[in-house]
Amino acid sequence: MPAQSLSSLLQRATIDDHEEVLASANATLAKSKNDLHAQHVKVVALSKLDRYEDSLRVFEEGGDTLKKTAALEYAYALYKCGRLDEAIDFVTRFASGRGASHLEAQASYRAEKFRRTADLYEELSRDGALLANEENDLRINSWATDAQLQWKGYPEAVRHARPTRDDLEAFETVLNAACLSIAKGEFAQGEMLLKRAKELCRTSEDLTPEDRAAELLPIAVQQLYVLIKQGKSDEAGSILNEISVYDIPELSTRKIAQNNIVLARQMGTNPYLLYKTLHETPDTPDSDKLFDFQNNIMIGNSYTASLLVQKYDGIIRSTSKTLSHSNYPTTEPSVNLLSVYNAAAHAQDQNGGKSLKRILPLLERRPKDLGLLLTVVQLYVSGGNTTSAITTLEKSLQILEESISEQDKDVRFNPGLLGVLISLYKLEGRKVQIRTELSKAATYWRERGEPPISLLRAAGASLLHSSDWADLGLSAGLFKALYQNDTNDRFAIAGYVASQATVDYAKVESQVDQLPQVKDLISGIDVATLEKAGISSSPATAAAAAAAIAGARKRPAGGKEGRAKKRIRKSRLPKDYDPNKTPDPERWLPLRDRSTYRPKGRKGKQRAAERMQGGVVNEKREESPVTTQKAQGGGGASSKKKKKGKR
Incomplete structure (x- = not known):
């Protein structure tokens, strides 16, 4: 049969067996190696066969001709082989339509580009006419994306709050909703949803x-993880019977299951058994790799064992082999x-000063290594040496600040690293340094494209x-930028009003009305209940505050009678x-000085007479000690001569 006729036959064929399709395509390509349609059929058949x-x-x-003709199939093959960035790049340049958007969303999800993934699913959900056959899949995938956004640290980008009635109809959606609750730390809610799933x-x-x-x-x-986190060891033990690790086809899920089983069975008492068990599951391939936050935990557990x-x-x-290929400084958790x-490992199970003695030389060689730097800082703080921790951190930050590299500058003013420094400053009460650091960081980030909102808020509040006046001006500028970014942000409105009210009230008069009234803020507060609970001001504080308001200190009316009895x-x-007897007013005087004192004996009476006003004065007793010593001879030496003796 001519190759052209066979190609026409393949176009009209409806073979369900992918092996037969592959055999037919191979037969055509054996006669015509460059038959584009047969090549297309072959790559589809191979993909169907995984x-x-x-x-x-x-x-x-x-x-390139075949790649562009079957752009979607080529991008899908790249995605399934773990070449995610190549798949995303190719599908965005050479493919179009809803299939291309779905594929880009899947590849972006695996590449942990969750913001882009969420945007793609939102765009796909807008077209109601084409949504009928995809609505369930889109709902499942969007919930999964939100769970990953929460784990990744972008809670503001999460679009779902609580599952609706439609979300609770499919076990996949309920499972992903449970994952979102777990990512938020709501383990009780997650456990309930997992049971439903x-x-x-x-x-x-x-x-x-x-x-x-x-x-x-x-x-x-997933249930086992939630029960371990809640400390429900008995229920976790019953779930263990449902998990057969070697029946799990995905290596990534198998690895997580093995890790959680080890923790549930508390194998840490035997470190060698723990080490062996954690290393039984082979490493996952690129097409089934763990997400970063999962992989970091696994690596940490492995090295701990x-x-x-x-x-x-x-x-x-x-x-050391991996770190030698890393660029310093970096904020990547896996590297640090x-x-x-x-x-x-260098410390070799030593603590305190002994471990620092072995680690500090490493920091001298790698001052930009944040993981090593924070380890040294933590050791200093654990030993109560906050000053050395601050000095060490400031030294490395100074090196980054003096660098001409933009990456070094970004790390220097990284919000997390800056938060560590400010926390240390707070421990020592260094308020001026806190304001200085926040001012420098805010000035730096305002010149960048996307400044971290949390840092700008903290800087604005501190500079207030x-x-x-320069700090107050910067604070006003920060709050103004925050307000322009989100006009409904009450924190930004309040900060902007506070920074401008004393300078130019007319500027912020319109914003004042957007803030809640004080009476509304305290309307739900029961003062009587708070006082019964023990939250009340002391009488001394209340009296001092009243005196300050009156502008003068006054004694209570009625003199001594008005005072509270101690x-x-x-x-x-x-x-x-x-308590019925009046105490002796002379009880604080020595016994011989009291009016009721009566000395006993001749000598006692004589001493009392001498102390009596108008009594006889003994002149010898009135002489000073110095005069007496002079009369007796220099230094009070004896007037008798010493006997001669052997020298």
Whole structure:
């Protein structure tokens, strides 16, 4: 049969067996190697058979013509092989339509570009005419994206709050909603949703028994994590019976399950068994790799187990090899985590000053290594030496500030690193340094494209307390920028009003009306309940405040009678104390000085007469000690001569 006729036959064929389709395409290509349609059919068949590496080889042999003709299929093969950035780049340049948007969203999700993923799903959800067959998938994927945004640290970008009735109809949506609750730290809510997801999965009529068992395993793994976090060891033990680790097809899920099982069974008592168990699961391929926040935890657990079995040299070699290819400074958690374990391996289970003695030389060689820097700072703080912690941190930050690299400057004013420095300043009460650092950081970030909002808010609030007009002007500028960014941000409005009210009230008069009234803010406060709960001002504080308001200090009316009687503790009173008797007013004087004192004996009476006013004066007693000493001879020496004796 001519190749052209076979190609026409393939176009009209409706073969369901992908192996047969692949065989037919190979037969055509054996006769006509450059048949574009047969090549297209072949790469589709290979993708249907999950042979994505083979599909990519066919694309490479077919050249750019085949890639552009089957742009969506080529990008999909790249995505399935873990070449995510290439897939995103190709599909955005050479493919179009809803299929291309779905593929870009999937690749962006795996590449942890969750903001872009969320935007794509929102755009796909807007077209109601084409949404009918995709609504359920879009709902499931958008919930999963929100969960990842929360884990990644972008809670402001999360679009979902609580699941609706429609969200609770499919177990996939309920599972993803549970993941979002877990990411927020709402473990009780997450546990409840996981139970709902398990129930829906077990009763689903759309799943075969094999598919049902495969879907229940990840839910059980997630349940185990939630129960461990809540400290419910008994319930966690019952979930362990539902998890068969080696029946989980995805290596990433299997690795997480193995880790959680180890924690649930508390294998840490035997470090060698812990080390062996954690390393039983092989590393995941690029097409099934863990997300960064998961991978960092796994790496940390692995190195911790290695430290427990004293594999110090192995940790130093493996971490040093990776760190040697890293660019310093960096805020990437994966790199800084390796620096921490590298330092721990050098310390070799030493603490305090001994560990610092071994780690400080490393910091001298790598002053821009943030993981190592923060480790040293933490050791100083743990030992109560806050001053040395500040000095060490300031030294590295000074090196970054003097650098001409933009990356170094970005790290120098990184909000997280700056937060550590300010926390240390607070411990020592260095208010001026806090304002200085926040002012420098705010000035730097205002010149950048996307300044961190949290840092600008903290800087603006701190500078409001300064008496320097330059600081107040900067604070006003920060709050004005925050207000222009979000006109509904009451924090920004309040800060802007506070910074401008004393300078030019007319500027902020319109914004004052947007702030809530004081009476509205305190309307729900029950003062009586607060006082009963123990939140009340002391009488002394209240009296001082009243006197300050009146402008003068006044004694209570009625003199001494108006004063509050001081209460005396029983432990201060004598055993024979009688409250009905008036105490002796001379009780604080020495016994011989009291009016009731009567000396006994001849000598006692003589001494009393001498002290009596108008009594006889003894002139010898009135002589000064110095005069007496002079009369007796210099220095009070004896007048008798010493006997001669042997010298």
